[in-house]
Amino acid sequence: MARLKLKIQIYAGPDIAFGPGKAALLEAIDRTGSISAAARALGMSYRRAWLLVDTCNRCFAAPLVETIPGGGASVTERGWAVLNSYRALERHADSLTTTADYRRISDSLPPD
């Protein structure tokens, strides 16, 4: 059974401005209300989560995540716009499975 997996990364110069890890992190920050709780939920170190947030906040013209005075963090309006467009881009990419080129590859794999 063939399965297509696509990884979409948006580079800004040498930095990865957005990709699967940052998308998952923004969603976890929204669910948990803080960078540290999001990191725990994803089994990621706080340091790594903080660096991912810092990278996308630096890359984009406006921050995607803002820290809340007194603790916690939330996804900004810009953050939601980028996240939603990224998830939509993934759905567009899934449509590659309808192309003749994909079928030519998957038809070369034994059925299972």
Added chain:
Amino acid sequence: MARLKLKIQIYAGPDIAFGPGKAALLEAIDRTGSISAAARALGMSYRRAWLLVDTCNRCFAAPLVETIPGGGASVTERGWAVLNSYRALERHADSLTTTADYRRISDSLPPD
């Protein structure tokens, strides 16, 4: 300056039947005429190159690479069909940069 990077992997059950590494390896085998020379050209160990060839040969219904008695290796007709379809799939994927969703992300990055 935003740049979209896409990694396309074709899974067959738990195995990666085809992806960027295997595509590059098939092209190098065609250029160099052997798995060992292809491995050297790509800065990859012979063991790793052999394992990549073995995985795609086992995943597909027919081998993508055949070893030549007396030494050397070549890409089979099936190998070329899969490789060409894979490269075409990458070109389809590049067209994601024309979507409104991609523009929404890249427009959020500062110009440079």
